[in-house]
Amino acid sequence: MSLIDARPHSAAVKAAIKAQFGPRDAYDYGTVPGDKNAATESLRKAKLPDIFAVVSVERRYSPVLRTTAQAGSAGWRVSVRCMGRTVLEAQWAMFHASLALNERRLLVDDKHTTPLQFESDEAPAWDDARFAGLVIFTYAH
Secondary structure, X not given: OOOOOOHHHHHXXXXXXXXXXXXXXXXXXXOOOXXXXXXXXXXXXXXXXXXXXXXXXXXXXXXXXXXXXOOOOOEEEEEEEEXXXXXXXXXXHHHHHHHHHOOOOOXXXXXXXXXXXXXXXXXXXXXXXXXXXXXXXXXXX
C-alpha cells in the first residue's frame, strides 16, 4: 500500500518532527488551525499557531532508483514548510525539522526507509501570515 499511498509516509514524517518540536506541531496542508484555507470552518476560526510545520510527501521518479532498487521500492520526497512569526522562529523550525529528519530511517508499514537525505532548502521569507522556510529530503521505501 505504501508504494503509492503517501499518507503512511506523511504520518511517519509528522511523528518524527513532532517529537523534535516539543509543544509545537506539524500538519498536513488544509489542517492548520487558523489558516484561511483550512478544510473546515472550525479550523479557520482557530488561532494560527506561533511556530509550526506543514508537511507534504510525494512520490518521485529517479532513474538511479529504478535501475538499482529492489522491486517494490519507490522514491519519495518530503517537503517541510516551516512557519514562524519572525525569521528566527522560522529558522528554529527549519533547524528542528532537519534534526528530526536528516539521516533518519522512518518506519512505514512495518518496513524501514532508507536514511532521509537532505536535498535542498529555502531561506525564510514572508508568506501570507507568517515567515516561511522550506527544507526538502528524499528517500526510498
